[in-house]
Amino acid sequence: MTLEAIKYRRGELEILNQLLLPHHTIYEEIITVKDGWEAINQMKVRGAPAIAIVGCLSLAVELHNKDFKHVSEIGIFVQDKVAYLVTARPTAVNLSKTGVSIFQYCKDLITAGNENIESLKSQLLDRMEKLLQDDINDNIRLGEHGAECILQGMAGENNAGCTILTHCNTGSLATAGYGTALGVIRSLKKRNRLEHVYCTETRPYNQGARLTAYELVHEKIPATLIADSMVALLMKTKKLSAVVVGADRVAKNGDTANKIGTYQLALLAKHHNIPFYVAAPVTCHCDVTYHGDDIVIEERPPHELKQIAGVKIAPDGIDCWNPSFDVTEHKLITGIMTENGVFTPKEFQDQIHLP
Numbered sequence: 001m002t003l004e005a006i007k008y009r010r011g012e013l014e015i016l017n018q019l020l021l022p023h024h025t026i027y028e029e030i031i032t033v034k035d036g037w038e039a040i041n042q043m044k045v046r047g048a049p050a051i052a053i054v055g056c057l058s059l060a061v062e063l064h065n066k067d068f069k070h071v072s073e074i075g076i077f078v079q080d081k082v083a084y085l086v087t088a089r090p091t092a093v094n095l096s097k098t099g100v101s102i103f104q105y106c107k108d109l110i111t112a113g114n115e116n117i118e119s120l121k122s123q124l125l126d127r128m129e130k131l132l133q134d135d136i137n138d139n140i141r142l143g144e145h146g147a148e149c150i151l152q153g154m155a156g157e158n159n160a161g162c163t164i165l166t167h168c169n170t171g172s173l174a175t176a177g178y179g180t181a182l183g184v185i186r187s188l189k190k191r192n193r194l195e196h197v198y199c200t201e202t203r204p205y206n207q208g209a210r211l212t213a214y215e216l217v218h219e220k221i222p223a224t225l226i227a228d229s230m231v232a233l234l235m236k237t238k239k240l241s242a243v244v245v246g247a248d249r250v251a252k253n254g255d256t257a258n259k260i261g262t263y264q265l266a267l268l269a270k271h272h273n274i275p276f277y278v279a280a281p282v283t284c285h286c287d288v289t290y291h292g293d294d295i296v297i298e299e300r301p302p303h304e305l306k307q308i309a310g311v312k313i314a315p316d317g318i319d320c321w322n323p324s325f326d327v328t329e330h331k332l333i334t335g336i337m338t339e340n341g342v343f344t345p346k347e348f349q350d351q352i353h354l355p
């Protein structure tokens, strides 16, 4: 069974507290949008798709449990809650994009003359609940396209297995299930074409060591953990088929924001002539961000850099800079893997109006 970051039944939401992994598996109840906001902001739940789904499902739970006197109250309620949710973390576009689409759906239903409060609530709940299955379906399709693309690049290699380097956590814990970059790895494994995975520790928050390594062990995928500082030597000395990473926001020009350290991986991949792929479902493509430089990069508090699991590793008094993401320019990207296919940044720019 794959790991489950989100457990939902109408009116009930629980999230796996990822701050406690890999040592403790503890689910926490989310009853209100405020609970959802705090879980996202404190990174109990993280990963662009998972953030969006938990934010919207926290809204679903509060909406389900609340009484309204008029449909217009529901419209105001949804608008206010979405506006609040999007302030939890700025870089991943999934939360604001999905939140805005839920509000738009609500507005459309009201404008179309839906006067029945219970029916309006139920249609909104259906729509938000669908996010879970949609995300899994998209990831499975993305994984298949991504695996196919990598294997086509190895066509001359006689059914050899692939060796993939990945960064941060993009698996079941970061999504509703299956994963984005890790979904591509799963699809390669299903085809018996996966030789080995290297995952970076992903300092400072160690999503690679704490979460990806945990998922890889859980899934019995042959894998090796490396420190971020070992990537150049890895690329020089081991034969890598590709680097595959996730994304938190893809700008219209194909620049992508992802976990801090991704940019240096892309630069190193270019130097070593290794294909560099970004696995990015359409939910993280941003229609209003034209250029990577326009992406707001979240800065996390200093203690997340100066401590590991609550243990100090740096002196008091030292200044810290802790950007949580960086932007990889599209010219460093071989392909953007989506549920609709794999696109070069140029093709991506031409096809930005994907369904």
Ligand SMILES: CSC[C@@H](O)[C@@H](O)C(=O)COP(=O)(O)O
Pocket (backbone or CB within 6 Å): 046, 047, 048, 049, 092, 167, 168, 169, 170, 171, 174, 175, 180, 181, 207, 245, 246, 247, 248, 258, 259, 260, 324
């Ligand atoms: C599955 S998606 C890709 C990204 O969301 C992931 O690699 C990442 O950067 C997550 O960052 P995080 O700060 O842990 O939410």
